[in-house]
Structures are given as C-alpha cells and as structure tokens.
Amino acid sequence: xxxxxxxxxxxxxxxxxxxxxxxxxxxxxxxxxxxxxxxxxxxxxxxxxxxxxxxxxxxxxxxxxxxxxxxxxxxxxxxxxxxxxxxxxxxxxxxxxxxxxxxxxxxxxxxxxxxxxxxxxxxxxxxxxxxxxxxxxxxxxxxxxxxxxxxxxxxxxxxxxxxxxxxxxxxxxxxxxxxxxxxxxxxxxxxxxxxxxxxxxxxxxxxxxxxxxxxxxxxxxxxxxxxxxxxxxxxxxxxxxxxxxxxxxxxxxxxxxxxxxxxxxxxxxxxxxxxxxxxxxxxxxxxxxxxxxxxxxxxxxxxxxxxxxxxxxxxxxxxxxxxxxxxxxxxxxxxxxxxxxxxxxxxxxxxxxxxxxxxxxxxxxxxxxxxxxxxxxxxxxxxxxxxxxxxxxxxxxxxxxxxxxxxxxxxxxxxxxxxxxxxxxxxxxxxxxxxxxxxx
Amino acid sequence: xxxxxxxxxxxxxxxxxxxxxxxxxxxxxxxxxxxxxxxxxxxxxxxxxxxxxxxxxxxxxxxxxxxxxxxxxxxxxxxxxxxxxxxxxxxxxxxxxxxxxxxxxxxxxxxxxxxxxxxxxxxxxxxxxxxxxxxxxxxxxxxxxxxxxxxxxxxxxxxxxxxxxxxxxxxxxxxxxxxxxxxxxxxxxxxxxxxxxxxxxxxxxxxxxxxxxxxxxxxxxxxxxxxxxxxxxxxxxxxxxxxxxxxxxxxxxxxxxxxxxxxxxxxxxxxxxxxxxxxxxxxxxxxxxxxxxxxxxxxxxxxxxxxxxxxxxxxxxxxxxxxxxxxxxxxxxxxxxxxxxxxxxxxxxxxxxxxxxxxxxxxxxxxxxxxxxxxxxxxxxxxxxxxxxxxxxxxxxxxxxxxxxxxxxxxxxxxxxxxxxxxx
Ligand SMILES: Cc1cc2nc3c(=O)[nH]c(=O)nc-3n(C[C@H](O)[C@H](O)[C@H](O)COP(=O)(O)OP(=O)(O)OC[C@H]3O[C@@H](n4cnc5c(N)ncnc54)[C@H](O)[C@@H]3O)c2cc1C
Ligand SMILES: Cc1cc2nc3c(=O)[nH]c(=O)nc-3n(C[C@H](O)[C@H](O)[C@H](O)COP(=O)(O)O)c2cc1C
Numbered sequence: 001x002x003x004x005x006x007x008x009x010x011x012x013x014x015x016x017x018x019x020x021x022x023x024x025x026x027x028x029x030x031x032x033x034x035x036x037x038x039x040x041x042x043x044x045x046x047x048x049x050x051x052x053x054x055x056x057x058x059x060x061x062x063x064x065x066x067x068x069x070x071x072x073x074x075x076x077x078x079x080x081x082x083x084x085x086x087x088x089x090x091x092x093x094x095x096x097x098x099x100x101x102x103x104x105x106x107x108x109x110x111x112x113x114x115x116x117x118x119x120x121x122x123x124x125x126x127x128x129x130x131x132x133x134x135x136x137x138x139x140x141x142x143x144x145x146x147x148x149x150x151x152x153x154x155x156x157x158x159x160x161x162x163x164x165x166x167x168x169x170x171x172x173x174x175x176x177x178x179x180x181x182x183x184x185x186x187x188x189x190x191x192x193x194x195x196x197x198x199x200x201x202x203x204x205x206x207x208x209x210x211x212x213x214x215x216x217x218x219x220x221x222x223x224x225x226x227x228x229x230x231x232x233x234x235x236x237x238x239x240x241x242x243x244x245x246x247x248x249x250x251x252x253x254x255x256x257x258x259x260x261x262x263x264x265x266x267x268x269x270x271x272x273x274x275x276x277x278x279x280x281x282x283x284x285x286x287x288x289x290x291x292x293x294x295x296x297x298x299x300x301x302x303x304x305x306x307x308x309x310x311x312x313x314x315x316x317x318x319x320x321x322x323x324x325x326x327x328x329x330x331x332x333x334x335x336x337x338x339x340x341x342x343x344x345x346x347x348x349x350x351x352x353x354x355x356x357x358x359x360x361x362x363x364x365x366x367x368x369x370x371x372x373x374x375x376x377x378x379x380x381x382x383x384x385x386x387x388x389x390x391x392x393x394x395x396x397x398x399x400x401x402x403x404x405x406x407x408x409x410x411x412x413x414x415x416x417x418x419x420x421x422x423x424x425x426x427x428x429x430x431x432x433x434x435x436x437x438x439x440x
Numbered sequence: 441x442x443x444x445x446x447x448x449x450x451x452x453x454x455x456x457x458x459x460x461x462x463x464x465x466x467x468x469x470x471x472x473x474x475x476x477x478x479x480x481x482x483x484x485x486x487x488x489x490x491x492x493x494x495x496x497x498x499x500x501x502x503x504x505x506x507x508x509x510x511x512x513x514x515x516x517x518x519x520x521x522x523x524x525x526x527x528x529x530x531x532x533x534x535x536x537x538x539x540x541x542x543x544x545x546x547x548x549x550x551x552x553x554x555x556x557x558x559x560x561x562x563x564x565x566x567x568x569x570x571x572x573x574x575x576x577x578x579x580x581x582x583x584x585x586x587x588x589x590x591x592x593x594x595x596x597x598x599x600x601x602x603x604x605x606x607x608x609x610x611x612x613x614x615x616x617x618x619x620x621x622x623x624x625x626x627x628x629x630x631x632x633x634x635x636x637x638x639x640x641x642x643x644x645x646x647x648x649x650x651x652x653x654x655x656x657x658x659x660x661x662x663x664x665x666x667x668x669x670x671x672x673x674x675x676x677x678x679x680x681x682x683x684x685x686x687x688x689x690x691x692x693x694x695x696x697x698x699x700x701x702x703x704x705x706x707x708x709x710x711x712x713x714x715x716x717x718x719x720x721x722x723x724x725x726x727x728x729x730x731x732x733x734x735x736x737x738x739x740x741x742x743x744x745x746x747x748x749x750x751x752x753x754x755x756x757x758x759x760x761x762x763x764x765x766x767x768x769x770x771x772x773x774x775x776x777x778x779x780x781x782x783x784x785x786x787x788x789x790x791x792x793x794x795x796x797x798x799x800x801x802x803x804x805x806x807x808x809x810x811x812x813x814x815x816x817x818x819x820x821x822x823x824x825x826x827x828x829x830x831x832x833x834x835x836x837x838x839x840x841x842x843x844x845x846x847x848x849x850x851x852x853x854x855x856x857x858x859x860x861x862x863x864x
Contacts, residue, residue, distance in 0.1 A: 027505060028505060031505030034784045034828050035786070036784040036786065037786065038785050038801065039784075059504065059505065095782040095784045098782040098783065099828070099829060
C-alpha cells in the first residue's frame with residue numbers, strides 16, 4: 001500500500017479555500033449556536049452527527065469530547081469537515097437561515113476544528129471488539145468500504161479490504177478538490193481509521209478479475225462491496241483519442257497524485273456542467289492555466305453543479321459557453337487544437353448551421369462516470385436499475401451475505417453518504433452474523 | 441430639554457452618573473479625564489492609611505463566550521500617600537467646581553476619623569462616603585464590612601463623622617448581610633445624609649483548574665474577593681428598593697452595583713436611587729461609556745415625559761410589593777408568533793424539562809412551529825426567556841372571569857381563587 005506521495009504533486013499549489021479556525025474563532029462561533037432541540041442540522045447530515053452537542057462541547061473547552069461526538073457517528077469526520085457540501089446539508093438547514101439575515105453556524109469549520117485537534121493530539125477513541133471468529137471481505141477501500149470495515153472491527157469481526165489501486169481512500173484521496181483537502185490528508189485519515197487494528201489490507205487486487213465476487217462470497221462470512229463508480233464516460237465523437245483530451249476524473253487523480261505536466265497549457269475547456277466539471281475548472285485555473293472555459297449543453301440556471309461552487313469558480317476567473325455540444329475534435333501532430341461544437345436550443349436540440357470551433361489545447365470530459373454494476377448484478381438475487389445496485393436501507397442486496405454501499409448503491413452522492421451507508425451495512429452484517437450460527 | 445441635575449442628600453451633580461470609589465477614581469488626573477467625558481461626580485478611591493496591595497488582583501466570570509459578566513477583586517483601599525490624594529482633590533475641585541467630588545474614607549479611631557474628615561473638607565470635598573463595605577482585607581483589620589455588618593458600630597462611627605463634618609455624609613453599605621434594612625436604619629440613626637449601596641459581595645470567582653487554586657491567584661494562594669459587575673445588579677436593585685420602600689428609612693440613596701448602561705441606571709433611579717455609581721463597566725470599557733448613559737437616560741426621560749430627574753427617582757418603588765399582595769387570579773399564557781419562529785425548539789425543551797410540559801412539537805408534524813397547550817400553560821415566562829428571537833413569544837393576558845384575589849384576600853377575606861393549572 002502506498003502511503004508516501006511525491007512532494008511535487010500538481011495539487012500542492014492549492015491552499016485551503018476555507019481556512020481553519022483559531023481557538024478564539026471556534027469558541028466565538030460555537031457560542032452562537034442555539035443548541036436547538038431536534039435540530040434540523042442533524043437531520044440534514046447523512047451520518048446524523050449530534051451537531052449541537054459537539055458544538056456545545058467546543059464552547060465549554062471540551063474539544064476531545066466534541067471530536068468523540070463527531071466520530072461516534074462519522075469516522076470520516078475529519079475529511080467530511082473539509083469536503084462536505086455543507087451549504088446544502090447541515091449549514092443549509094441551520095435555523096439561523098430562518099432568522100432574518102443571521103448567518104448560519106459554520107458547522108463544517110467547527111467540525112474541522114475539533115477533529116484536527118484530535119488528530120494533532122493523536123487521540124484514538126475506539127478499540128476492536130472481542131474476536132467473534134467471523135470474517136468479512138470489503139471490496140473497495142474508499143469511504144464506504146473503510147467506514148464499513150471500521151465499524152465491523154468495533155463489533156469484533158475480522159476484516160480484509162481488497163482495493164484495486166495502490167492507495168486507499170477512494171475518491172477522497174484521488175478525486176476531491178485539493179483546495180478542500182489534499183491527498184496526503186486523506187491518507188493520514190486512512191491510517192487513523194486503520195489504527196483500530198486488525199484490518200488486513202490487500203491493494204492492487206482487482207476483484208472480478210481475480211478473485212471473483214463469487215469466490216469471496218464462498219470464502220468469507222459476508223462481503224461488502226463499495227467500489228464506487230467506473231472511469232469517466234466518453235463523448236464518443238471523432239478525435240477523442242487525440243493527445244490532450246482526457247476524462248476529468250483521470251485529470252484530477254493525476255493532479256492529486258503526480259507531478260503536474262500541464263504547465264504549457266494555454267486554454268483548457270471542460271465539457272460538462274456538474275460538480276466534477278466545476279471542480280476541474282477551478283483546479284485548471286489553480287494550476288495556472290490562463291484560460292479555462294466550461295462548455296455545457298444547458299443553460300447556467302440549469303446546470304446540475306452546486307451554485308455556490310460555480311459562483312466561486314467565476315470569482316476565480318472561469319468562463320463558460322452555454323448551450324454547446326461537442327461534435328468532434330480538431331488536432332495537429334496528434335495533439336488536440338480545438339473542439340468542433342454546435343449550438344443547442346432550449347430543448348437541447350442542435351441549431352442548424354451553428355457549427356464552430358472552440359480553441360483548446362486541453363479538453364477535460366466531465367459528463368459522468370460509467371457504472372460498475374455488471375459483476376455485482378450478475379449474482380443471483382441482485383438487481384441493478386441502470387444507475388445503481390438496488391439494496392435495502394442497510395445495503396442488503398438480496399443475495400445472502402452480500403451488502404453494498406456508497407456511490408455503487410446510491411448512484412453517486414457525497415463522501416458523507418458513503419460513510420453512512422458503509423457504517424449502516426456493518427451494523428446489518430453484524431446482526432446477520434450474530435443470528436447466522438457458528439462458523440462458515 | 442430634560443434636567444438631569446442630581447441631588448443626593450445635598451450633594452449636587454450635573455447628572456446622576458458618578459464614578460464609584462475604585463480604581464477609575466484613583467487619582468486626580470483620572471477623575472479630571474472622567475469629568476471631561478461627562479461624568480457628573482466621582483467618589484474618590486477610599487482614603488485611609490495607605491496599604492500594600494498584592495499582584496494579581498482581579499478575576500472575571502465568563503458565560504457562553506461573554507467575558508466578565510461578573511468581576512471580583514482582592515485589592516484594598518488607596519495605596520497612595522494621603523497628602524498626594526488631598527492635593528489632587530483640591531486641584532480637581534478648583535478646575536471642576538460644578539462636578540461632585542465625594543471623598544471615601546476608612547479609618548479606625550475617632551481621632552483618625554476627625555482628622556481625615558477635616559483634611560478632606562479642607563481639600564474641597566463636596567461630600568463624604570464612609571466605606572463600611574469592603575469585604576476583604578480591611579474587615580480583617582476591623583474596618584470595612586466588619587463595621588457595616590454591625591449596626592451599633594455603624595451608627596457610632598456615622599455619628600462621629602456627622603459630628604466632625606460640615607458636608608453631607610453618605611454611608612456605603614455592605615451587601616454581605618441577610619437583610620439590608622437594619623443597616624440602613626443604623627446609618628440613619630447615626631445621622632447620615634444618605635446611603636450608597638452596594639459595595640462588593642464576598643465571593644470566589646472561580647478556580648485555576650490546573651493548579652486547583654482560586655482566582656485571582658497570588659502565588660499558591662487566593663482569598664475571598666468582592667464580587668461586582670453586571671451579574672450583581674439584581675442583588676443591588678433588591679437592596680436599593682428594600683430601603684427605598686421602608687417607611688422608617690426615607691434617606692436619599694446612591695445606587696451601585698452592575699450599572700453598565702443607561703437602562704440599568706433607569707432601573708436604579710426608578711427603584712429609589714438619586715444617583716448611580718459605576719465601577720466595573722468603566723474598568724472594562726473606559727470613561728467614554730458615560731456619553732451613551734447620559735444620552736440614553738435623556739432620551740428615555742423625554743419619551744416617558746419626565747422633565748426632572750426627581751420625577752423618575754423612586755417611580756417604580758410602589759410597584760415593588762409583598763408576594764401576598766399579588767393577584768393570584770391574574771392569568772397569562774404563552775403565544776408563539778409563527779411568522780417569527782425559527783424552529784429551534786428551545787422553548788419545547790425548556791418547558792418540557794424545566795417547566796410544565798405544555799409546549800410540544802407540532803403534533804401533525806406539519807410545521808416547525810411548536811404548539812402551546814394553553815389549558816396547561818401556567819404563564820411562567822420560561823419559554824419567552826429562552827427564545828432567541830425578539831418578540832416571537834409573548835405572554836398574553838387571559839380573561840378567565842375571576843375577580844382579582846390576592847393570597848392575603850383569600851386567607852383573610854375568603855376571596856375565590858381560579859383553579860390551578862399545570863398540576864398533575
Ligand atoms: C471529482 C470528484 C470530486 C468529488 N468531490 C466531492 C466533495 O468535495 N465532497 C464530497 O462529499 N464528495 C465528493 N465527491 C463524491 C465522493 O468522492 C464519492 O461520493 C465517495 O468517494 C464515494 O465513496 P465510495 O467509497 O462509494 O467510492 P470511491 O470513493 O469511489 O471508492 C471506491 C474504491 O473502490 C476501488 N475499486 C473499484 N473497483 C474495484 C474492484 N473491482 N476491486 C477492488 N477495488 C475496487 C476504487 O479504486 C476506490 O478506491 C467527488 C467525486 C468526484 C468524482
Ligand atoms: C477593583 C475594585 C476596587 C474597589 N475598591 C473600592 C474602594 O476602595 N472603596 C469602596 O468603597 N469600594 C470599592 N470597590 C467597590 C465599588 O466601588 C462598587 O461598590 C462595586 O464594585 C459595585 O459596583 P460595580 O458593579 O459598578 O462595579 C471596589 C471595586 C473594585 C472592582
């Protein structure tokens with residue numbers, strides 16, 4: 001497993017977009033919290049962190065207790081504090097939003113404050129439970145898989161994680177924007193989570209190729225699958241194999257883990273209008289690419305990415321071309337030089353004779369990621385709906401002993417959803433194993 | 441224009457705001473700066489035989505992020521030579537003839553009292569304040585609150601002061617007694633022209649949790665201090681009002697204790713003070729706070745139709761009564777303004793755990809606005825007190841058809857009481 005990343009990674013030029021609180025700032029903000037009963041912020045958190053309680057503990061100086069309250073619900077509390085879209089989750093539901101113009105409580109920043117201190121002090125809150133003799137395989141070492149593994153260890157089950165890549169953390173390591181969190185932080189978190197002990201990690205294992213899911217189901221008492229999404233979906237137009245045309249998630253992973261090779265790029269175009277597209281735009285700008293344009297087939301008002309993120313991108317200098325559809329790429333010497341586009345009307349239909357070329361020497365495709373449903377769906381009793389594996393609330397698929405969670409189950413949400421689903425699947429697996437008799 | 445001129449037992453000041461005898465009134469230079477900011481009077485930091493103070497003198501009580509809502513100190517009376525203080529008193533009076541300079545005094549024997557009173561008056565004192573209140577250090581030497589707690593000693597020393605003084609004498613009372621009234625009456629019997637109250641309250645402000653030593657910490661030890669600041673206002677108001685409504689008393693009062701703004705001052709004045717003294721708020725924010733105090737008081741008086749300060753002084757005293765005179769049939773219930781409610785449910789938890797379980801989350805789950813079960817609401821005000829939104833919860837009077845009836849009327853005249861609410 002790789003835990004050392006190169007120091008000259010592309011992402012190291014990024015500073016935190018939301019700076020950390022000082023002690024004084026944290027206590028001041030914590031004291032503003034009303035400590036609501038049945039607080040709406042808790043309902044808005046997929047992991048259900050008892051937010052008013054942890055904030056009150058910050059206010060009284062019980063920062064260790066605050067961190068414990070967070071981790072009790074969300075073992076990824078440190079990264080979620082940084083990467084959660086709090087504007088549309090807890091902070092968005094703070095009652096202060098209903099109180100004239102009062103700013104809502106900065107829950108993410110307070111959570112970061114408490115969890116960072118716990119990390120800095122080397123606090124560990126959990127021990128593995130007494131050995132149950134049961135063995136569980138976890139496929140995919142992203143937030144869903146790790147959260148599941150951690151909770152399973154608290155119950156005392158033996159856990160083996162099978163991870164395709166040579167780093168753990170999933171998209172938390174390879175995908176989230178570096179101005180929210182850099183990859184080394186994610187790996188620090190992985191180590192912290194694994195410190196509960198007894199989690200065997202096998203990296204470089206592509207489950208499906210070998211071993212197969214069927215083999216794991218035969219070898220283990222239960223299997224949790226949290227393999228997330230597949231590679232970027234292609235546009236399927238002429239010239240897509242030209243040098244300089246790549247998937248946005250690949251681009252982001254490269255920037256986060258490897259030295260940057262995008263120094264000479266003059267004009268990058270990001271195709272898409274979702275959150276990955278906006279992230280790629282902001283990242284390209286942050287890497288110093290002078291001109292970065294988002295090219296989206298809908299209108300500004302109709303883009304699926306978060307409005308607060310797009311606003312930040314515009315402040316940083318992003319441009320946009322709305323209602324455009326790429327129909328092919330132009331190139332010279334095997335390298336991309338432009339995108340052939342047509343205009344779309346309000347019904348997203350091509351406008352006649354509207355073809356034109358947008359110059360670009362880097363094109364990032366961010367129109368979605370493919371799905372990894374096939375081998376899971378192939379198992380007896382498992383259903384897929386095209387976007388995701390269908391499972392009950394706790395992640396049970398219908399195939400005995402097989403549970404899913406994270407992007408694979410929810411069709412692509414946030415880290416915090418993956419953590420909640422991994423955790424809840426562990427609870428269901430524990431219940432299943434406790435009632436399923438001795439030994440396999 | 442409203443007239444803020446204040447008269448406390450013959451001590452006249454252009455407005456009722458005085459610096460209390462404490463560090464802000466320690467020296468001539470400070471008091472002159474305070475007068476330039478608008479203070480109407482100052483009670484000089486208590487004179488006596490100069491003492492030696494400790495390092496580490498003050499402690500603050502913080503609450504939910506607000507610093508020093510309460511304050512305490514273990515410092516003693518002035519540590520400056522008497523001659524220096526007297527010279528500066530004369531200088532201040534020469535330069536600020538219209539402002540009131542009251543000299544606070546604390547000595548032991550009759551000769552000492554005679555001597556220091558004569559010298560203070562020579563220096564130009566407009567009045568004297570006898571410090572019978574300091575609850576630390578001085579009382580261990582038989583002065584300060586040791587005097588204030590003994591009505592006979594209080595009366596005797598006040599008598600000496602009156603015998604030797606040609607200017608008005610105020611007696612500064614200690615709150616470290618179970619009932620203030622006998623102590624006010626003792627000062628009156630001694631001939632005092634008025635009283636000042638409260639001095640500080642015996643206290644331990646808190647502990648240094650690492651060392652397990654109280655604050656303020658002097659090396660490895662601490663001692664009881666005197667408590668003051670915003671948090672003591674309710675105690676001070678009660679003591680002021682208790683004397684103001686006492687028919688046998690009838691002397692002017694200079695109100696002290698937790699005055700931090702003009703609203704506090706209005707309360708002290710309306711409950712019977714002719715002037716107010718301020719220490720802690722000035723220590724925390726400086727002399728400049730007086731500008732708002734004066735403006736705020738003027739604005740309030742204008743709005744309420746008071747032209748002279750005297751009309752406000754004591755205006756609320758008649759409404760401070762005995763429990764037995766309260767109307768038991770008066771009924772209020774809480775009403776929540778649904779347009780203002782933000783759904784924090786603090787009223788729900790407060791009512792549920794701390795009151796009478798009559799405020800519930802919306803039973804239909806349709807709205808975040810809680811529901812008040814008026815048939816159970818006892819009208820205690822707790823919900824209104826915890827609600828963070830101004831004017832969202834109001835306590836509304838209910839016409840229950842019962843004629844007013846007090847406990848006294850019920851017991852002695854058989855007046856009919858409404859059925860009790862919220863009893864299970
Ligand atoms: C560009 C981008 C930015 C994002 N930014 C944010 C953000 O700011 N905040 C936020 O909350 N969410 C963000 N998300 C979403 C978030 O990252 C995901 O929802 C979350 O990581 C899902 O967790 P997961 O464990 O289900 O899957 P993943 O994080 O994708 O982890 C799956 C793991 O399984 C491994 N794997 C896959 N196939 C196999 C196999 N066959 N065998 C073994 N291992 C396998 C993968 O290598 C990976 O490590 C972002 C997503 C993207 C794409
Ligand atoms: C540091 C400090 C020193 C004080 N010294 C004296 C003093 O020498 N003589 C005196 O009569 N009162 C003294 N007091 C009491 C104040 O005059 C005043 O009665 C008390 O602080 C309450 O008012 P406040 O709440 O505005 O501070 C002192 C108070 C403080 C905080």
